[in-house]
Amino acid sequence: MDDFLFYFKTGWTHIISWDALDHLLFIIALVAIYRMVNWKNVLILVTAFTIGHSLTLALSVYDIIRFSEKWVEFLIPCTIVVTGIFNLIPSKVNESPFKTNYLIALLFGLIHGMGFANTIRFMLAKNQDIVIPLISFNFGLEVGQIIVVSIVLLTCYFWVTKIGLSRKWWIGALSVFSILLALNMAAQRWPL
Secondary structure, X not given: OHHHHHHHHHHHHHHOOHHHHHHHHHHHHHHOOOOHHHHHHHHHHHHHHHHHHHHHHHHHHOOOOXXXXXXXXXXXXXXXXXXXXXXXXXXXXXXXXXXXXHHHHHHHHHHHHHHHXXXXXXXXXXXXXXXXXXXXXXXXXXXXXXXXXXXXXXXXXXXXXXXXXXXXHHHHXXXXXXHHHHHHHHHHOOOO
C-alpha cells in the first residue's frame, strides 16, 4: 500500500505542479476545443494520453527504449505547439477532430512519457516489480488530468455558455496562450 500511495502521489504531482507546466499546457491545449457536453469524449482523450505515457514508461523502465533527455525535453513543448496550431485549423479542414485528437493524444503521450522515464527508472529498486508502481503512477496522473480537464471545461462553460464569450475566441485564446508559452520552453530547451 505504501508503494501504491508513493507512486500515486508521484503521478499526481507529475501533472498537478508548476514543475509540470509543460504537461498542464498540453492538457489545456488538447481539451481547448471541447465543451462540457463533450466530457465523455474528453475522458477518453486524456486516457489515450495516459496510455501513450504508460507505454513509453514501461518500455523505458524495462530498458527496451532510451532517448536523449535533451531531445525529449525539447519535443514536449513542440507537442503543445502542434496541438495548439491544430486547434486553430478551421473545422471544415478538420472534419473529424475527435478521432484525430485521440491519435494525437496517444502519440504525444508517448513523447511526454519519455520525459519522465529516466526519473521513474531511477526511483525503482533494481529488482523491484514495476507493475504496481506503473499502475499507481498512471492512476495518479489520470486523476490529476481529470481535475485539470474539469477546471478547463467548467471555465469554458462559465465564459462561453454563461458570459457569452465566442467559442472561437475561447479556443483561440487557450491555443495561442499554450503555443506562446510552449515556444518559449522549446527555445530554452533547444538541444543543439
